[in-house]
Amino acid sequence: MKKWLVSLSLLLLVGCESVLPAQNVNMNAQENNVDQASESTSKDMYNTVTIPKEQVHKGNLVLVNKEYPIHPDAIPADIVYLYENNELTQGYGLLDNTIQLSTNIAQIFGEMIQDADKDGVSHFMISSGYRDESEQEKLYEEKGGEYALPPGYSEHNIGFALDIGSTLESISTAPEGAWLQEHASEYGFILRYPEDKTDITGIMYEPWHFRYVGLPHSKIMDDKNLTLEEYLDFLKEQGNYTATIDGQNYQISFVPVSDHMTIEVPAQHQYELSGNNVDGVIVTIHQNEGEDVEVME
Ligand SMILES: [Zn+2]
Numbered sequence: 001m002k003k004w005l006v007s008l009s010l011l012l013l014v015g016c017e018s019v020l021p022a023q024n025v026n027m028n029a030q031e032n033n034v035d036q037a038s039e040s041t042s043k044d045m046y047n048t049v050t051i052p053k054e055q056v057h058k059g060n061l062v063l064v065n066k067e068y069p070i071h072p073d074a075i076p077a078d079i080v081y082l083y084e085n086n087e088l089t090q091g092y093g094l095l096d097n098t099i100q101l102s103t104n105i106a107q108i109f110g111e112m113i114q115d116a117d118k119d120g121v122s123h124f125m126i127s128s129g130y131r132d133e134s135e136q137e138k139l140y141e142e143k144g145g146e147y148a149l150p151p152g153y154s155e156h157n158i159g160f161a162l163d164i165g166s167t168l169e170s171i172s173t174a175p176e177g178a179w180l181q182e183h184a185s186e187y188g189f190i191l192r193y194p195e196d197k198t199d200i201t202g203i204m205y206e207p208w209h210f211r212y213v214g215l216p217h218s219k220i221m222d223d224k225n226l227t228l229e230e231y232l233d234f235l236k237e238q239g240n241y242t243a244t245i246d247g248q249n250y251q252i253s254f255v256p257v258s259d260h261m262t263i264e265v266p267a268q269h270q271y272e273l274s275g276n277n278v279d280g281v282i283v284t285i286h287q288n289e290g291e292d293v294e295v296m297e
Pocket of ligand 1: 128163209210
């Protein structure tokens with residue numbers, strides 16, 4: 001078996017700003033937060049990627065809670081009003097015409113709903129998606145601190161969260177809720193505030209609130225029963241972690257924040273970057289079939 005050596009090293013280039021040409025490294029239509037990284041091919045087999053410091057606050061894995069507010073630049077650029085985009089809302093309802101969501105996340109949600117329909121579960125609706133800060137402010141004032149987070153501290157303000165309902169009954173007892181609990185992680189979504197983790201999330205059980213984190217992360221979190229808080233701690237502790245999800249291998253590495261973060265990734269390999277919104281960036285490399293990815297510090 002062929003072995004790639006991936007050197008994940010932090011190069012401290014004192015007095016030297018990034019001179020690499022800015023180039024789009026967005027290799028996956030589902031990822032829209034890596035466009036500021038620059039990339040150059042240093043050898044045949046590797047690309048050297050310089051990660052901008054701002055990446056710490058951007059990407060599918062950013063932690064948003066009472067402690068860590070969103071960075072305004074982290075809001076995806078593809079947020080739309082769902083009622084204006086019929087092609088995105090096939091097979092489920094909307095509570096009203098104010099609901100906004102990232103187009104990318106809406107597409108993935110739509111695929112999930114189609115699969116649920118094949119299982120005979122088909123009464124979904126979205127009751128809340130992206131909320132801008134003025135909407136959050138209004139909610140916070142109306143509902144109070146016990147039921148709503150202040151503006152900037154809610155996952156709804158970054159566009160990665162959606163509240164899902166059933167048109168049959170409460171989501172906590174509806175087949176739609178049960179189906180999501182079992183299958184949402186296969187599509188990149190996590191139940192963000194589980195019943196048995198309220199001490200960690202600091203938020204009461206919300207069977208309706210799902211957060212997009214993307215694959216393979218949602219599956220790993222589900223398999224290990226980890227909240228986003230716990231998963232990000234886990235990745236930091238591990239440094240490098242290899243996961244196999246549905247036969248696909250992934251190398252996941254934590255890169256602590258520094259003035260100049262540089263990583264080398266094998267050419268031809270798909271990868272994604274996401275900050276944790278605290279102190280580092282997670283690099284997720286998709287391993288090609290039949291290869292191992294070995295990471296060296
Ligand atoms: Zn919510």
